[in-house]
Amino acid sequence: MQVRSLGYRTDLIFPRFDGMILDHGDYLVIQTPTNPTYYWGNFLLFANPPGAGDLGRWKALFKREIGDQIQAEHLAFGWDSTTGELGLVEPFLAAGFNLSQNVVLSTRQVQVPPKYNYEVMVRSLSADWEWEQALQNQVSTRDPEHSLEGYLVFKRDQMQRYRRMSEAGLGHWFGAFLGEQLVADLGVFVAGKLGRFQSVGTHPDFRRRGICGALVYQASRYAFDQMELETLVMVADEDYHAAKIYESVGFEPQERQVGLDWWPKGA
Numbered sequence: 001m002q003v004r005s006l007g008y009r010t011d012l013i014f015p016r017f018d019g020m021i022l023d024h025g026d027y028l029v030i031q032t033p034t035n036p037t038y039y040w041g042n043f044l045l046f047a048n049p050p051g052a053g054d055l056g057r058w059k060a061l062f063k064r065e066i067g068d069q070i071q072a073e074h075l076a077f078g079w080d081s082t083t084g085e086l087g088l089v090e091p092f093l094a095a096g097f098n099l100s101q102n103v104v105l106s107t108r109q110v111q112v113p114p115k116y117n118y119e120v121m122v123r124s125l126s127a128d129w130e131w132e133q134a135l136q137n138q139v140s141t142r143d144p145e146h147s148l149e150g151y152l153v154f155k156r157d158q159m160q161r162y163r164r165m166s167e168a169g170l171g172h173w174f175g176a177f178l179g180e181q182l183v184a185d186l187g188v189f190v191a192g193k194l195g196r197f198q199s200v201g202t203h204p205d206f207r208r209r210g211i212c213g214a215l216v217y218q219a220s221r222y223a224f225d226q227m228e229l230e231t232l233v234m235v236a237d238e239d240y241h242a243a244k245i246y247e248s249v250g251f252e253p254q255e256r257q258v259g260l261d262w263w264p265k266g267a
Contacts, residue, residue: 001028001047005080007104007235007257008045010196013189015041017165022065029065035157036070037150039261043076049087049258050079055095074263084256097260103243105234105251110220113248117210120176120183122218125166133182134175135159141201145265162187162198171195172222176215178206184215188223193230195223200234200242212242216249 001023003009015021015030019041022029026048032041044062062075075097079087089099125131135156142151166173171189175182183206187198197219202212216234223229234251236243247253 001025001045001080003028003045003080005082005104005257006106006233006255007102008078008080010191010194010233011040011235013170013191013196014161014165017168017170018161027061031066031070032161033070035154035161036072037074037154038158039074039076039263040078040259041158042066042070042072042074043078043259043261046077046079048079049081049085049089050077050092050260051088054088055091074261076259076261078257078259081258082255084258086258089260092260095262097262100257100259100261101238102235102257102259103238103253104255104257105236105243105246106254107220107232107249107251108230110217110224110232110250112217113210113213113245115210115213115245115248116217117176117214120178120211120214122174122176122215124172124174124222125163125185130175130182131159131163131173134173134185137182137185137203138199138201140203158199162189165189172219172227174215174219174222176202176211176218184211186215186219188219188227188229188232190227190229193228195227195229195232197232197234212245213249216246220249 015032019032028045030043032038035041058077066072138155139152162173165171173187176184184202186200188195220232234246
């Protein structure tokens with residue numbers, strides 16, 4: 001299956017590093033065995049949006065291809081649309097699934113955003129204490145629907161993967177520091193001349209100060225100048241204000257990405 005979506009295509013950078021991608025023609029199986037609680041590291045990507053009867057069919061496929069393999073308790077489905085086509089999602093929503101609708105943005109150049117924090121120092125992480133601060137910052141930005149205990153397990157495994165990828169020369173993790181305190185962080189990872197941003201997070205106590213814009217700008221400049229990338233890709237929730245921050249740095253909407261997920265509440 002040839003993936004057209006820029007968002008999902010760059011999502012596959014990560015399982016190619018330490019996971020599995022199995023092609024079944026009209027759908028892909030994406031697995032991250034080292035992190036079974038990572039919903040969007042363990043999902044099915046279909047060629048087409050859901051149709052009649054797909055709730056039961058897709059759930060059965062997930063159980064066979066992922067759930068029974070790595071003891072995953074969640075369900076996650078994406079489809080290779082560039083326009084945000086929903087298909088027949090109503091049966092999934094009635095069954096308690098969450099519908100994620102994201103905007104895929106990209107740019108080949110960046111600009112200093114109007115709201116820019118000149119106090120923070122942006123640098124790539126290397127020391128253990130920096131990576132630990134990044135982990136704690138990521139946890140502080142979690143969706144309140146996720147428990148602290150369960151999210152910490154997932155995020156620690158995920159950050160370990162990002163560190164391994166960074167040390168393998170496949171990208172960098174950047175922190176915005178006030179003194180020695182990390183107040184925001186993100187990653188940029190590569191596939192050829194494409195760079196994909198990951199997990200942009202600003203600590204709740206330091207938001208609305210221009211820190212996120214400064215971090216995205218400085219990381220983008222590094223990606224263009226030092227990593228010699230040609231295009232940078234960012235995926236953001238359509239309804240979340242962060243997309244406007246990215247646009248202020250020079251990113252422009254290109255596609256719409258849609259997915260469905262379900263997990264046991266309290267996990």
